[in-house]
Amino acid sequence: MATLQAHSPDLFQTPTPPLFNFQECLWFLDRNYDDIMHRILPDAVIKPARIAGKPVLVKIYEGEGCLISEVLRGEVTDEAALVRYVRDLFDLDTDLAPFYELLRSDPELAFMADEYRGLRLIGIPDLFEALCWSIIGQQINLSFAYKLKRRLVETFGERIDWQDQTYYLFPEPEQVALVSPAALRAHQFSERKAEYLITIARAFSTGEVSKELLTALPTPEAMIRQLTSYKGIGEWTANYALMKSLKVATCIPYGDVGLYNALHKVKGLARRPERAELDAIFSKFCGWEAYLTFYLWRTLSKPDLPSTAP
DNA sequence: AACCAGGCGCATG
DNA sequence: CATGCGCATGGT
Structure with missing residues (x-):
């Protein structure tokens, strides 16, 4: 994790593990949607982030056996924090080999080990962002979400301008905590969702909830119990946020319609599975439930990676 | 033109 | 415990 060059404090590298495919990850980030939280270039992602509390804009691209983070705006004072962020974003600390073994043991799922080889569970390191995003995404189609x-x-995030483009940090809880429901309603949030978001924002801003506090809980069940005690965070939302932010490997977003659609597609499932039914399907993937979910979601995005290989 | 989206809480039987 | 309903808007 040394700087690449002594005179270029703006470049940091993060070693990549085996079974890592940056293009697969970029492809997932790009899918078909208009995600404000990053910009995808052919061989890089540009991402605003808070690293050790300081706003930066980083461009992440592939180097020799590593990812290179080029700081475009802001200053990285905590190099370890930046590297941790990149590892978290691209889930670089997981050994995917056992997961691929399990996939190959199921004839209907085996194709994913080859087609999506090296795809990592793309994270949302900021727990507040992950929760807001999953609340926003409840029940509405993804493009509207x-x-x-x-x-x-x-409206509420901090701007970072760079080369004629504007990037935004996700708003901090303190900011959202002060927003009125009416202001969100004006942006076509439902009254309910507006209340949920503001309530969660307050909980974060008082320190009542935090990634650290949640991480300290002994079991995923305890984390889910904690999160679902807030109105607007149900089982689906809690599992989604824990999978994307805390990388809790055993999370299954029960009730997820995308998960059902994927299982319908690859396993011919005829109807929305009950909880027990889903558990049965996932039972062989103990410890890889979140990854299996993520890979199943991947099957829903049709076009395949434009092959760069001849 | 209905119907349903990466759900949830609340109200009923 | 199960089932039904409204929510905001947009895609199909």
């Missing part, structure tokens, strides 16, 4: 997130972020 991305639209709502865009409005929230453009």
Whole structure:
């Protein structure tokens, strides 16, 4: 994790593990949606982030056996924090080999080990962001959900300008805590969702909830119990946020319609599975439930990676 | 033109 | 415990 060059404090590298495919990850980030939280270039992602509390804009691209983070705006004072962020974003600390073994043991799922080889569970390191995003995404179609997130972020997030483009940090809880429901309602959030978001924002801003506090809980069940004690965070939302932010490997977003659609597609499942039914399907993937979910979601995005290989 | 989206809480039988 | 309903808007 040394700086790449002594005179270029703006470049940091993060070693990548085996079974890592940056293009697969970029492809997932790009899918078909208009996500305000990053910009995808052919071989890089540009991402605003808070690293050790300080706003930065980083461009992440592939180097020799590593990812290179180029700091475009802001200053990284805590190099370890930046490297941790990149590892978290691309889930670089997981050994995928056992997961691929399990996939190959199921004839209907085996194709994913090859087609999506090296795809990592893309994270949302900021727990507040992950929770807001999953609340926003409840029950509405994804393109509308991305639209709502865009409005929230453009209205309340901190701007970073770079080369004629504007990037935004996700708003901090303190900011959202002061927003009125009416202001969100004006941006076409439902009254309910507005209340949920503001309530969660307050809980974060008082320190009542935090990633650290949640991480300290002994079991995923305890984390889910804690999160679902807030109105607007149900089982689906809690599992989604824990999978994306805390990388809790055993999380299954029960009730997720996308998960059902994927299982319908690859396993011919005829109807929405009950909880027990889903548990049965996932039972062989103990410890890889979140990854299996993520890979199943991947099957829903049709076009395949434009092959760069001849 | 209905119907349903990466759900949830609340109200009923 | 199960089932039904409204929510905001947009895609199909």
